[in-house]
Amino acid sequence: MSLLIKNGRLLTETGEKEVEIFIEDGIISEMGTSLDRQADEVIDADGKLIAPGFVDLHIHLREPGGEKKETIATGTMAAAKGGFTTVAAMPNTRPVPDSKEQLEKLQMKINETGRVRVLPYASITVRELGKELTDFEGLKEAGAFAFTDDGVGIQEAGMMLAAMKKASALDMAIVAHCEDNTLINKGSLHEGKKSAELGVNGIPSVCEAVHIARDVLLAEAADCHYHVCHISTKESVRTVREAKRNGIKVTAEVTPHHLLLNEEDITGNDANFKMNPPLRSREDQQALIEGLLDGTIDFIATDHAPHTSEEKAEGFELAPFGIVGLETAFPLLYTKMVSEGTITLKQLIEFLTIKPCEAFGLPYGKLVPGAAADLVLLDLDHEEEIDPAVFLSKGKNTPFTGWSCKGWPAMTIAAGKIVWEKGSVAV
Ligand SMILES: NC(=O)N[C@@H](CC(=O)O)C(=O)O
Ligand SMILES: [Zn+2]
Numbered sequence: 235m236s237l238l239i240k241n242g243r244l245l246t247e248t249g250e251k252e253v254e255i256f257i258e259d260g261i262i263s264e265m266g267t268s269l270d271r272q273a274d275e276v277i278d279a280d281g282k283l284i285a286p287g288f289v290d291l292h293i294h295l296r297e298p299g300g301e302k303k304e305t306i307a308t309g310t311m312a313a314a315k316g317g318f319t320t321v322a323a324m325p326n327t328r329p330v331p332d333s334k335e336q337l338e339k340l341q342m343k344i345n346e347t348g349r350v351r352v353l354p355y356a357s358i359t360v361r362e363l364g365k366e367l368t369d370f371e372g373l374k375e376a377g378a379f380a381f382t383d384d385g386v387g388i389q390e391a392g393m394m395l396a397a398m399k400k401a402s403a404l405d406m407a408i409v410a411h412c413e414d415n416t417l418i419n420k421g422s423l424h425e426g427k428k429s430a431e432l433g434v435n436g437i438p439s440v441c442e443a444v445h446i447a448r449d450v451l452l453a454e455a456a457d458c459h460y461h462v463c464h465i466s467t468k469e470s471v472r473t474v475r476e477a478k479r480n481g482i483k484v485t486a487e488v489t490p491h492h493l494l495l496n497e498e499d500i501t502g503n504d505a506n507f508k509m510n511p512p513l514r515s516r517e518d519q520q521a522l523i524e525g526l527l528d529g530t531i532d533f534i535a536t537d538h539a540p541h542t543s544e545e546k547a548e549g550f551e552l553a554p555f556g557i558v559g560l561e562t563a564f565p566l567l568y569t570k571m572v573s574e575g576t577i578t579l580k581q582l583i584e585f586l587t588i589k590p591c592e593a594f595g596l597p598y599g600k601l602v603p604g605a606a607a608d609l610v611l612l613d614l615d616h617e618e619e620i621d622p623a624v625f626l627s628k629g630k631n632t633p634f635t636g637w638s639c640k641g642w643p644a645m646t647i648a649a650g651k652i653v654w655e656k657g658s659v660a661v
């Protein structure tokens with residue numbers, strides 16, 4: 235099976251140039267200006283920008299156990315529509331992939347129904363209960379991408395150190411949801427201006443930062459790659475910056491919503507603004523942007539966390555934490571950060587491709603001969619309003635409804651196959 239993409243544009247060090255890409259058996263075989271190649275299928279990119287397929291190392295697919303919210307099939311369709319060709323699935327499912335057997339079952343399901351590449355996380359502790367470490371060796375053998383108890387923090391330093399030592403010996407990363415249970419304060423949003431205004435309990439910034447401060451020291455002691463999920467506060471950014479300066483192997487991700495929103499954007503009782511960590515202050519938002527620009531924060535991940543409309547209708551205090559992100563990440567970031575001059579298009583693409591891959595030593599995220607043919611065609615000028623009714627995700631829980639964005643994916647190719655095309659009927 236071969237594919238020839240004509241009339242594409244490529245972003246290079248020296249600006250944009252025209253490109254043709256010849257793909258054979260899922261691999262980029264040749265790139266150039268006028269390739270003299272016969273292909274089974276020819277695609278006219280019609281001047282669209284061709285970028286490496288996006289990589290999202292933090293998403294929730296909900297299967298097994300949460301199929302009302304999302305499945306591997308619907309979540310990876312949403313990923314394809316958003317231009318993502320590699321995603322890493324969090325293990326807070328029921329059951330949790332906390333044994334070789336469970337992870338093997340999950341892998342089978344991914345192979346059957348995943349539309350794009352799915353890297354499964356395994357949990358750090360059995361059932362994510364924080365009491366007993368999982369079988370790291372067996373889970374690595376079964377294909378675990380890294381270890382995390384996302385959804386909850388690892389409460390005990392001794393448990394975290396033991397996990398890091400084991401992970402380090404296997405050359406695997408510990409990926410952390412940083413939240414100290416004794417500091418949550420039964421909050422449903424950030425402890426600050428908005429919580430005071432509404433008179434409701436808030437989650438203080440230190441609830442996150444205190445875990446990061448502890449964990450960078452543990453990572454140093456264990457010589458382990460430690461990755462911070464969804465970083466959200468200025469104190470957290472400062473702590474990661476300092477740890478990096480000291481040579482500690484720490485990386486961090488930030489979500490589009492923490493870059494684009496702060497607590498002041500929360501409207502009424504709308505639980506589509508409720509996520510964990512919560513939207514923080516304007517100063518925190520600014521610190522996250524600065525952290526991304528100076529390399530303290532390595533890449534962007536959506537934390538795509540679908541919930542049903544019924545659950546989200548329960549109101550701010552009762553609804554579950556989490557918002558969807560796969561189908562809106564690029565248009566939002568392109569419109570709000572690139573068009574407004576905060577970052578360049580090249581930087582944005584890197585934060586969604588090569589940067590996450592470099593952080594975790596993955597061989598994806600670049601367009602070069604010999605690489606997997608994972609790519610996205612971007613229609614940078616096309617403008618459209620965000621409308622959850624057209625999402626392929628089962629989750630409609632977004633705070634960005636009605637935002638007018640440019641920069642929509644027009645076609646996504648994963649491992650040499652068209653996995654999503656604008657205007658075509660979803661199959
Ligand atoms: N981010 C969220 O608000 N929710 C996530 C859990 C998590 O990422 O911690 C979920 O699983 O719904
Ligand atoms: Zn989390």
Ligand SMILES: [Zn+2]
Nearest residue numbers: 324384385537
């Ligand atoms: Zn998450």
